[in-house]
Amino acid sequence: MSIIDTHRPLEPETASPTSTPAIRDAARALRDALVVRTAAPRARLSRWAAFGVTPIGLLLLVLAFRHAFRRQPTQPNDLVPDHGWWAWYDQSKTLEALMAFRAGDFGSTHQWYPPLYALIGTAFSFVTVRHPFFLPNLAGLLCAFWLTVRIARAIGFSAIAGAAIFLLVTIGAATQLETWIEPWNTDLASPLILLGLLGAITAVSGTTQGRWGMIGFGVAFGLMPAIRPSDDLALLPAAALIAAGPIGDWTRDRATALRGLVRRAVWCAAGFVPAIAVALLIHIAIWGLHPSGYMAMSKQTGFEWRLIPLHWVTLVADPRPMFSVGVGLIEVYWWLPFAFAGVAAVLFLALKGRIEGPRRRVHVMLIAAVALHWALYLSYRDLHPTGLWFYHNYHYFQWTMPLLGLYAAIYARLGLAFIGTWLSAPARPLRGLWLQAGLIGVAVTVLATCWRAQLSPVALSPDKTPILDPASHEIVVPGGLSSMRDVLLMPVDGPAHELYFGPHTLTADGRTLHHFSDFRVFILAGGGMLTPLRPLPHTPSTVHFSGALVADPSVTPRVMRMNTVFGLPCWVPRHIRPAVCADDAPLPGPRLPERPQIDFNSRMELAYLVPGGWSEHADGRWTLGYSSDVVLRLRDPATAKAGFAIDVEAAGFIPRGAAMLLTEVWVNGHHLDDWHVGTTANTTLRVDVPPGLVGPDGAVRLSLRVLNARRPRDYGVGPDTRLLGLRVRAIRVVPKGA
Incomplete structure (x- = not known):
């Protein structure tokens, strides 16, 4: 905002007793001169900002990508199987395909997934030998940024706002940036989907670039079978948008509508035919006219629409207490509740006619594409809370997150518009409409997020x-x-x-x-x-x-x-x-061995741990988050009747400058003790369990609630972002008097 408000006169329009026509004319001349001199620089500044936002955003993404890549703990040192992310199932298959291509082997023996991503990695393996997907993934990220900014402009955002939202969503959530760093074929599929969506928007824009938009849509739709065939579903709304114009004219002039439909189909085919030809040639070269093993397995696994309500709760809202490991997407991607509200508000305003025709169709297309993509993977039989986070399957939703970030920003805009109705008299008639849209957004968000999954007998x-x-x-x-x-x-x-x-x-x-x-x-x-x-x-x-x-x-x-x-x-x-x-442990814990001690040696303790609160084995196991639980059963009922003690052999994570750890100790839902741990050396921590607290079945649930768990990264101790507390090495039960 400029210092001089160019929309209001500098002097009152009514003459004062001392004013003269000459003075008024001089004042108006001065006002006009100031308006011209301030408006022109402001317009130039706006143009320069819009021009510079793309290279600045691309540079920031390159720097963030390189920094995160170097600090990624799962990064392998070389093309070595079973090392780093090459030990994961999907990545191991990609590495196997890449090594076969490098050796000139195009047989089906070493091929599993659609091969285009591995082929591109093979080409770059001669440039970045140790990390063949570094440059392709970075290029995919940069293309997704550019395409998302263009889509944002089509629904009313400035280039600066669109770029800022993409950067906030991608860099602000570590998991979102991780999906671009790790070698997933979504890193190639995501920019292609965005290309198809933008192509459809460009095709109906009425500009001379419409033909190129249809060609781009055809290329995206045709190449997808060589990467992620099921993701073509997200492009069906884009195809509908391209066809909507001629079909809408069908009742008025069928001949003209048919010519328009054929013309658009031809331009789309100009991109689709060569792209699908490439995909088919690659497939035939490897598998002939037979389906690949992956396609056969996917057909067998398949999708089940009846799983969508359950998966919405366990994957999006909250899988607990049924699944103690994992969290819902909304806990990690914090803008999702606002995005759901923004989507609901936009649809409401579109029905009320407050969004103009062309932009309304673009909104409907984008929302339908995201909804179809989410429905597809929420119905996928092999997507579960454990795999979503442990195996990083959240990459399925990669391209949708920046678009949902745009709708979260739209909802924020709506809130500012509502506030503006109290400050501006001309905007007051819209107050009721903005209020209705806002309340509908709140209701939809509550209905979408306030769920939990639990077991009942x-x-x-x-x-x-x-x-x-x-x-x-x-x-x-x-x-x-x-x-x-x-x-x-x-x-x-x-x-x-x-x-x-x-x-x-x-x-x-x-x-x-x-x-x-x-x-x-x-x-x-x-x-x-x-x-x-x-x-x-x-x-x-x-x-x-x-x-x-x-x-x-x-x-x-x-x-x-x-x-x-x-x-x-x-x-x-x-x-x-x-x-x-x-209530996240419906089965009683295993009985303690003859020697009533659980050694955290990576084998013995697994059956006793409630998943979700413990790290992988690393000379013991770290408590993760603020609560870590163990379930077990006593061998001798007399031990429970007489009372006993539980000793925990542990060390604290106390980096330089950190306070001692404060840990509440709970047994079977009762707060029995508080531990103050100030040492990084092994120490024995004891809690006394009084008689009568454990039932005749001998079931014990020990909860360690570390109130001030901390992240190593916050103290400059490596890139680890986990909340760590105690490193537990053993738990033993000590009968009373022993």
């Missing part, structure tokens, strides 16, 4: 109770799992990898159903949880679990039901958090 008759046969590694479920919301809690112990990835099967009605495609087994404290991915036969079923797992015959398997509950989620502050959020 299923009443079964004695003859329907599951039966465990430890010797044959089987669990017989006489009543089967009658609903996709029913789960089977399995009291088994063994390697976590074997439980999560093991060759489990389920036999029912003469059919054998398989792990991953028909059901999934997730890790729980004390065992695992089998969840259906598709409707299972409503007949007696037998679960055959991996022979590497050991069943606990003292615990009966249970059938429970997954419920999505509307109410306060578990991410709210602890003092208002629902009590049910602590």
